[in-house]
Amino acid sequence: MSVDAAPAVRTRPRYAAALAATAALLGLLVLLSIGVGAKFYPPAQVWDVLWHHDGSYAADVIRELRLPRTLLGLMVGVALGLAGSLMQALTGNPLADPGILGVSAGASAAVVLAVGVLGVASYTGYIWFALLGAFAAATLVYLIGQTGAGRASPVRLVLAGAAIGACLTGFIAGVSGLDAATFDHLRFWTVGSLAGHAPQVLTGMLPFAAVGTAIALALGRALNAVALGDDTARSLGVRLIRTRALGILAVTLLCGSATAAAGPIGFVGLVVPLAVRSFTGPDQRWIMPFAMLVSPCLLLSADILGRVVLPDGELEVGAVTALLGAPVFIAMVRRGKLSAR
């Protein structure tokens, strides 16, 4: 059957070359992201300092501030791109995105609860809350969107996400305003930013993101079958419940760990899989690797843009992605992409 067959032989070298080119672009963006900021360091200097600390101030800035920020951008980018692809594949919904379907809001609300009410201060403490919140929100939205006859339509899931999102926004607003110190901490976290996170955030996020990535990549074949409809998928030997459960687990791990680390960053998970899909076609085994590379490219570019666009200070990456991504969402709505199924 075609889902099991290797991707068409003719296109394979082309995709592999494109994948390599994207990886090269990502490498360049990593060097740029380390170089660009309040003070610019040329890529050659960045490269040197990365391999041996020469004791200069520049080396401190690059190794202590810029490098962790860039690595976080890489990880969060991979997580959001994969989470978005997974959600679009699982729901058959081109509008699915961790932000739009309320999954990030679930993680955020749980983090706000942990920080604001229970006084949990460290990433390793509140990541568990974020995972739980993301899982609860993902499951709820999926179940609500599924009510009634037929498969969850794109519009239904978006509306269900908006409803759950409204609830959680109210909760976040109520709790984060509780006292000045909590509010001061959370107002920076809620925008979605790669800056100013402790190194423990990186090491804390890595295992969760890695497991989520592994599950997502392993699901590629099953997701291809799911796209053909439940009955076809079943007859192809795909265990639907297991696939969906693993899919939600992977989304939870990816989205929860990313949100706990950098705050809610919207629209990356929406735009990247869509763009990738228009190039690769519907085969998830190509979409996901591409999304893994394109998404951090987008996130790092947005972060770099946010650093240089204002005369003073920075525009947080979450604000940049929203300003760039919302028009894409609206354009899709206008093109009538939502009426399918």
Added chain:
Amino acid sequence: MSGTKTPTAQGTWTVRVSGAVSFRIRRRGVYYGLACTAAALAAVVALLLVGAYPISFAGVVDALFYGTGDRLAVHFVNRERLPQAVLALLGGAAMGASGAIFQSLARNPLASPEIIGFTSGAATGAVLTIAFTGGTALVAPGAIGGGLATACAVYLLSYKGGSDTLRLIMVGLGVTAMLGSVNSYLLTRSDLRTAQDAHLWLIGSLNGKGWDEVAILAPAAAVLLPAAVALGRRLRMLELGDAMATGLGVRPDRTRLALAVLGVALCGATVAAIGPVPFIALAAPQIAARLARTPGMGVMGSALTGAVLLAAAHLVSGQLFPVLVRWGEAFPALAIANPESVHLGVPVGAVCSVLGGLYLVALLTRRWRNG
């Protein structure tokens, strides 16, 4: 009114004003209106009695009617609890009426100001004003301007060879997501005090509001609410279709425009006084229609329902913290980390937002289950 009431069949009364003028009112609608009024009065009494600073019933009466007794009690009753209760009633009524107008015009129960982006635009306008002027003096015009601009943008962006309600709602959601991010960003750009002020504006709050805000909302409501109720009767005719409405003596386009202006103005006045309180405009028309068993969106019933809802939500938001603190004493593992922050209180908009989300879930699942 110097009319005579004579019970007629099918649960209506006929009121004769003179020989030539008479109209029928539905009995159930009258009962529902009376029940709402009673509930609103009860909520006001409760709002006057309950608060962080304990005041006895006699103390409240003394403070309210004679201005005597404990000086703090006089201050809290006359300067905070009473104006806030008035604001809750007026704001709720305005939002309820506005919601009834929008939902009837769009013929969709989801077409409320928050879903088409009016409220998030108003919030952005308010926060921008606070961020650039550093004070809250010009917030009201800023909020209304932001809301209007956003609502127009959403309408235009969703217009594609005609307007489609579903597309309008989806575009509204996208714009709301974008503005939410902008709002969060703006909060990080001001000093902490300004950001806290702006945060309250973003969600809508009655805490710390007083007669100054009543002075903004009351005159607007006094003009707009009766006008909305009067014009609202034509909504029913518009719901029959333009041809039928024209036949009944209503000019559809002109009436629709007038109603839309009224709806926006009602919502804008509320936003200017207490901020973009969600949920009321979404839920009040539906609750009123269901309980009063009217076929369409009655503006009057919806306004009364909105007043009760907002007053009740304000009551709940004021009591949330004392309850949480008591829980914290019972279950130390769930205790609030900073119980001294309790006096701040939860903004009423937060309570409304949670209620609104739950209501939306109920509304959607119900619709989808019925196909």
